[in-house]
Amino acid sequence: MPDWLLTHEYALLNPLIVEPEAWADLPCEPLVTPHANVRPHLLPQLIRLNELSSEARLALVERIGRHQRRGVTFFCALLQSDASADVIAQHLKLHLEQRRTGDKRRWWLRFYDPHVFRHLCWQLEPEQMDRLLGPIAAWRWPDAQGDWHCQSHHSTKQYAMPQLMLDRKQWRRIDRLASLNAVLDTLLISAPEKAQEKALWQWVDILLSRAEKLPLNQAEDRQLYAEQAVRFHPEIHSHPALKARLEDAREQGSSYSNSCADLDDAMLESMATELNSHNTRKEGL
Known part of the structure; x- marks a missing residue:
């Protein structure tokens, strides 16, 4: 027994x-x-x-x-x-x-x-x-x-x-739990190498909070924003291609997820490589 x-x-x-x-x-x-x-x-x-x-x-x-x-x-x-x-x-x-x-x-x-x-x-x-x-x-x-x-x-x-x-900050985190768990479930499949532990959970929550403040008003848009940063590059959204899509979502109220529908993993990995190369050049100056 x-x-x-x-x-x-x-x-x-x-x-x-x-x-x-x-x-x-x-x-x-x-x-x-x-x-x-x-x-x-x-x-x-x-x-x-x-x-x-x-x-x-x-x-x-x-x-x-x-x-x-x-x-x-x-x-x-x-x-x-x-x-x-x-x-x-x-x-x-x-x-x-x-x-x-x-x-x-x-x-x-x-x-x-x-x-x-x-x-x-x-x-x-x-x-x-x-x-x-x-x-x-x-x-x-x-x-x-x-x-x-x-x-x-x-x-x-x-x-x-x-x-x-519970204080207001804690309630805001609790309100994000559904989105947080949705991102973590996605990462189990799309990025199984990412350890499902406290550090990842906290990071995803920070990304979701950042997406709220942009603001991205739809839950699926905030979740995609967080997933992109975790999977490809912490500063992936500073890339011009994604910055433009975020601007459209903010200014026109359009769906960020829909605007990213044409992007596959290879394209996002290429953006991450560009950002890394740019950062390397800056460090060499």
Whole structure:
């Protein structure tokens, strides 16, 4: 039997990824929040692994294996904690709904999604991550390759207020997460040699922020802007051919992606070579 079934008391399951019949017999609780107008069976589920019998755990291992062979990660997180299921559930529910300064609305924070949690690990301050973990001693999540990573507390300090208190800069980063993950997914295919790690994630986020400020108003345009810089040259957009396309997109409100449709990899690599040659000549002066 895998060690994780013995060392983790709880798991999180996303019912939008795993079909209902695959988890309906597991001891679970939907993370229902006061203001989420969503049916409970569609909300994240807290699975109480510590209540499973040995037979049920073995059956679960087989079930997880079947999903893995189909490319589906059964659990989106594994949690270590001595706290009761009620305490864990209430803590997670508290953080699912977030408030922004000056905004009366409540915003859903998908921290249970591994594609979100991996970025929160570098976007949150250590104190904020400790507040997010709360009674959870260790949080493990899977990456796209099926490897598991762990986040634990930075300190043993107890906080009177559990709220994250995200600032505006952090919210802007969170708002970019969908685009950030879209670029990273593209790079897995177009640039598999790029290590999918914190340095790359931060760089892509900076590029997306830069594209916002140009401004490029369409998400697909900002994503292409970031991908071009990562794949071909950090200053690729200083090349006259791309500068002209960016100017058209800004001034005419046209699609930057459409204006780049005639460019293939060889053309962009040629632009990168020109930029490198130009920089070399400048250094030689």
